[in-house]
Amino acid sequence: MSAHGDMIKVTDGIERVVHWILAGSCLFCLITGIGFMYHSWSFIATFLGGPYAMKWMHIFSGLAFAASFVYSFFMWKKDCQFEPQDLQWVLKGGGYLWSVKDLPPVYKYNAGQKAFFWILVACAIVIIASGVVMLNPLYYPVVMARFAYMLHAGAVVLLGAFIVVHIYLGTAGNPGTVSAMLTGYVSRAWCETHCPRWLADRDSWKPGGEKDVA
Amino acid sequence: MAEYIKLIDVTKCTGCRGCQVACKQWNSLPAVDTMFTGSLQNPKDLNYNTWCLIRFDEVEKDGKLNWLMRHDACMHCETPACAKACPSPGALTKNENGSVVHNPAYCIGCRSCIVACPFDIPRNDKALEKMAKCSLCHDRIDDGKKPACVTACPTGCLTFGTKEEMLKAAEKRAEKVKGVIYPANPHYETHVMYILPGTVGVEDFSHMNPHPKMPATLYWWKNLFKPFTLIGIAGVAGAAFLHYIIKGPHRVHEKKEGGE
Numbered sequence: 001m002s003a004h005g006d007m008i009k010v011t012d013g014i015e016r017v018v019h020w021i022l023a024g025s026c027l028f029c030l031i032t033g034i035g036f037m038y039h040s041w042s043f044i045a046t047f048l049g050g051p052y053a054m055k056w057m058h059i060f061s062g063l064a065f066a067a068s069f070v071y072s073f074f075m076w077k078k079d080c081q082f083e084p085q086d087l088q089w090v091l092k093g094g095g096y097l098w099s100v101k102d103l104p105p106v107y108k109y110n111a112g113q114k115a116f117f118w119i120l121v122a123c124a125i126v127i128i129a130s131g132v133v134m135l136n137p138l139y140y141p142v143v144m145a146r147f148a149y150m151l152h153a154g155a156v157v158l159l160g161a162f163i164v165v166h167i168y169l170g171t172a173g174n175p176g177t178v179s180a181m182l183t184g185y186v187s188r189a190w191c192e193t194h195c196p197r198w199l200a201d202r203d204s205w206k207p208g209g210e211k212d213v214a
Numbered sequence: 215m216a217e218y219i220k221l222i223d224v225t226k227c228t229g230c231r232g233c234q235v236a237c238k239q240w241n242s243l244p245a246v247d248t249m250f251t252g253s254l255q256n257p258k259d260l261n262y263n264t265w266c267l268i269r270f271d272e273v274e275k276d277g278k279l280n281w282l283m284r285h286d287a288c289m290h291c292e293t294p295a296c297a298k299a300c301p302s303p304g305a306l307t308k309n310e311n312g313s314v315v316h317n318p319a320y321c322i323g324c325r326s327c328i329v330a331c332p333f334d335i336p337r338n339d340k341a342l343e344k345m346a347k348c349s350l351c352h353d354r355i356d357d358g359k360k361p362a363c364v365t366a367c368p369t370g371c372l373t374f375g376t377k378e379e380m381l382k383a384a385e386k387r388a389e390k391v392k393g394v395i396y397p398a399n400p401h402y403e404t405h406v407m408y409i410l411p412g413t414v415g416v417e418d419f420s421h422m423n424p425h426p427k428m429p430a431t432l433y434w435w436k437n438l439f440k441p442f443t444l445i446g447i448a449g450v451a452g453a454a455f456l457h458y459i460i461k462g463p464h465r466v467h468e469k470k471e472g473g474e
Contacts, residue, residue, distance in 0.1 A: 150439070
């Protein structure tokens with residue numbers, strides 16, 4: 001038994017730090033971006049020292065987002081490969097939308113989490129690539145620069161909506177989950193519900209479950 | 215306040231560049247060192263310190279050489295793409311008198327206006343991180359004067375007046391010289407109009423967009439993605455709340471797999 005009692009470590013320190021750099025920079029970019037997009041919300045810029053200051057904050061936050069995104073892509077892509085039983089999980093709504101009896105047992109992440117990861121990957125690539133063009137739009141052909149502005153905004157429509165889903169399912173929608181990204185530990189019962197196959201695997205690695213396998 | 219139009223009768227331009235000089239003088243724009251590049255074109259292009267420019271073109275048509283001179287500056291669109299793209303309130307505003315005016319105090323140097331403009335008019339001042347372009351001398355208009363370029367023009371190529379007046383004058387003049395009114399597209403309204411000689415086409419003039427229109431990408435960005443960013447976030451947040459109060463959170467039960 002570790003100091004955490006019968007709690008199970010599901011994320012390591014690096015994962016949590018990278019997650020919060022990614023999440024924090026993403027939310028900051030979203031809020032400042034909304035401040036740029038809607039003139040009626042320009043009070044956001046007022047709080048941050050004016051639109052010029054906010055432009056550079058948006059850029060530097062974007063760089064943090066890009067760096068943490070690249071790291072997290074290589075960190076999580078293996079855990080987020082789809083497998084055949086994910087389809088069954090999706091067809092049953094993951095047990096979120098209606099009552100489900102025999103949900104296929106999930107390994108580390110369920111199909112919804114994997115889908116969120118790949119949507120993040122797609123949106124982040126579009127947002128970062130278009131953001132690089134927007135950093136020096138006059139260096140590129142005008143059609144390319146125009147598409148960059150459009151795609152930058154378009155990808156945010158998708159990502160913004162999915163971030164809200166992600167926040168809800170990580171907090172209020174799944175009580176006991178948020179600690180995975182705070183302390184790194186969740187209860188054994190949580191694991192049995194959300195990642196039973198991974199838990200069985202983990203227990204087989206080291207009986208007693210004290211080995212740090214995240 | 216009346217709506218004004220600057221009419222540029224290209225058939226009367228002699229390429230004296232009086233407008234270029236008057237523009238610099240009124241707007242306190244510094245001169246630039248230039249080099250001879252084989253033609254009368256000088257300076258080569260618009261710049262943050264050159265808001266209007268005579269463009270010289272030599273075009274051969276039907277065995278005849280046409281020496282073209284055209285006053286090039288901001289077209290002051292009725293629905294300006296630059297102002298639509300601008301993220302900073304007050305940096306680019308469309309006025310009742312028809313002018314589209316930039317305010318450097320609010321400009322953040324993002325250059326989205328430069329990318330959006332269908333006429334490629336705004337220019338970037340790298341050192342100041344500000345855009346700059348012709349303002350139709352809106353300060354002079356407010357004072358009952360004509361723009362500096364119009365005042366300086368010695369041949370009557372540049373004229374300035376109310377919208378009704380100028381539209382009538384343009385039609386009359388175009389008919390007389392068998393010229394073409396630009397922009398021809400009635401769906402694209404501007405507060406600067408050209409009368410081009412009928413002997414050449416719009417495409418014979420350099421740096422002239424034959425089919426000016428708001429970029430489609432800008433339309434998708436501002437008319438579709440912009441509202442849907444908040445609609446998406448608010449809609450999904452509402453759906454999450456409904457899920458919470460109707461279906462309830464996905465609670466964990468001891469010794470039980472899957473959902474409820």
